[in-house]
Amino acid sequence: MNKRLAYKLSISILSAVILIFFMILLYNYYISRKLILTNVKENTKNLTSSAINKSEGFFRVIEKITKNISYLICDNDKSENEIKNILSNIVKNNDEICGSCLAYEPYKFKSNIEYFAPYFYKKADTLLYKNLAEDEYNYPAWGWYHNPIEKCKPLWSEPYFDKGGGNELMTTYSVPFYRPNGKTDSLIGVITADVSLKWLQEVVSQVKIFETGFAFLISETGTIITYPDTNYVMKESIFSLAEKFKDPDLKKVGEEMIAGHEDFVPISSALFKGKSWVYYTHLKNNNWSLGFVFPENELYADLYKLNQTLILMAAIGLALLLILIIVISNRVTRPLHALAMIAEGFGTGNFDIDIPPSQSSDEVGSLNKSFVRMQTALKKYIENLKLTTSAKEKIESELKIAREIQMGMIPGKFPAFPGRKEFDIYGFIEPAKEVGGDLYDFFFIDDDRLCFAIGDVSGKGTPAALFMAVTTTIMRAEGQIAGLNTSSIIERMNTYLCNNNEGNLFVTLFLGILNVPTGEVEYVNAGHNKPFVIKSNGVVSELDTSHCIPLGINLNLSHTTNTFKLEKGDTIFLYTDGVSEAFNIHDQQYSIKKISELLLNLANHAPIELIHHIVDDVKAFSHDTEQSDDISVLAIQYYGKQLLKTSPPDYQLVIKNSITNLSSISENITQLCNNWKLTTEVCNRVNLVVEELISNTIFYGYTDTLEHDIILNLMCDKDTISIEIIDDAKEFNPVEQPSTGTNSAITEREIGGMGIHLVKNLTDSFTYHRIGNQNSIKIEIHFNKKQS
């Protein structure tokens, strides 16, 4: 945690610093750049003026000389020799001039000579003469002659290579000259000076700007006159190159240049070797344009250098800052880390850690103090909790023992009377709390008379449980005095409970005595719910009783004794109000009506089945709500003497849930069928039914891999075989399984479900019950005993 906080702090501060620094750097960069550019612009003229002045001076000298001659000649008529003399002197005495010609208009030199054009020129340092009128040259057709005449002003020609004169780049300056003739001047001819551009080329190419910057010269039409790469000279124009490089920016600059403009522009072009600034200006003499290329990276070289230094310094500064932040944040968070360790110790129950006192008065200091207070408070709290918990645990364990004792007072072992086949009895109790005030009990007063009772003490919990214990004990004590009837048992119990009732509790009680041989029952109802009687034919009715007040209230009970008779197959069902008044999540009661409705379908069910049906239904009803009252139920089914034979089963087989055990079942059934003298057909039916059902259970019924018991009961009377299969597999009701599609074509048949279909069709009765955690399947197969 310590490291993380320090890390987070360092990262966020550093990020902010880097951001701010970067912004400053960026701002600085742009401002510096702007400044440099302004400076360069201002200095450009100084840098370039020498070259421009030199170039313009060069042309000016030639112009001056040529114009002077024209004045000299036009003044008066000169002889041929005089003219030749002047021309030869010009050529001889001016290094820059390689040749000069004086070309006359027809008949203007002498009225008898049509064309005359004396021309002196240098070739290998010797002066040569030629009259251009004498060969087929036809000078009036040439541009150098007629262009200045047409424009009436001196003109510089486009640069050209002089093929005769050493292959040098040349240009020619032509001046038309006139003679005054009345008011107008009449044109006499044109005087020219041929000039080598070698010197100018040298001047321009010597211009150096920074490391690789250079100057270049283009003519009036854009033809390149000087350029570092001589391959372009006279062969390309700035426009042809713009075309070649597909460079519209270059074309634009070219247009600006030949238009005679002056500017300083940024441009990225192959001609200027990448990004650069170009300053261009035109020469006043002849509209040629001079360009100066400033490579951008060299222009800003100092700025880049400065930035590099700044970044390096920043990096070092940031590194130092990082170390500083880590050191500081570690120092700040160290006490927090220590507190975190202490808190962790608290979490594991260690409250005896020494918290080092903090002298600081900042937030960490106050947190430290809070920790000390928390430690004290927690220690105290935990001690209190320990005391409370141990007290509670003691009570709980005592209650648990109390519950065991209470449950021990109620008969809970079934079958309760394995030797008595005349009736079956089953009871169930479930207190809402650990202990409760409900009770049921049954015991034989003598060999024939079974005393049974169900009761409910007012209130719940421990007081009710103690009163219940007294009630049960007294009932047993009084009940087992042979010869007493229900009336006197109840009376004696009431007397005792009234006289020893400091807590003012009372108990409702239904007490009956069953005469087992006859089925007659005499009973007293002291304020308890009316039991139900379920006749073997399915009729359900509440036992119509007049009842007296509960026991423990008044010594004068004024009770009445009633009697009724249980026929064979009849069942009496007793319950407490915990059943009829169970609440569900919507605050609705289970109700007596619901009990009677459920009992309608439970005729001829054994007491254990009947009770679990009711209890399961009540539990499902009040699902998700806390049990509000104790639940107790008791049921007695009366068989009489005749039904002794059917129970217990004639034959019982218990097997484990392994499929290999099927063979022993088959053998046993076959043996049994032989004993009962049944036909092979019936025997096969029994075998098939049992095999299908048990194999089904073994294959699909168990969710674990443990060993389970499967009980198979077989009974046979004169025309019926009864089979009962009991297992503790998961709930599965084969009776309700839909029949497989035995009507569909064989190729459409499903593989499963055939077994149960066979069972349904091979049996005369097929019923299923879920009792507790057990599946119980009962089957009857009727037969006609043919074999004797």
Place this chain on the structure above:
Amino acid sequence: MNKYVRNGGLLTCILSGKIDTLNSSVLENEINENMKEGITSIVFDLQEVDYISSTFLRIVIKIVKAVGKENFAITNVQPSVLMVFKIANLTEIVTVGQ
């Protein structure tokens, strides 16, 4: 002991004894082994069989689905076994006689 007679594309399975949950998987394996290449039709001879359970019906349905109804027959069915076929409504593929 079950016997398997092959005649061209016809496989005759002469079964005997009880066919129940325990031994039906053995039977199924035996039939699958004998049904290898070239077998197009199957006949079950149940002369010696006096007991079948639903597991046998499952084997029958599987084989009918595999070879087709017209290529499968069961002969010599005993009355007790026939009853099971009747309940399962599978008599269309069963002939009682030879």
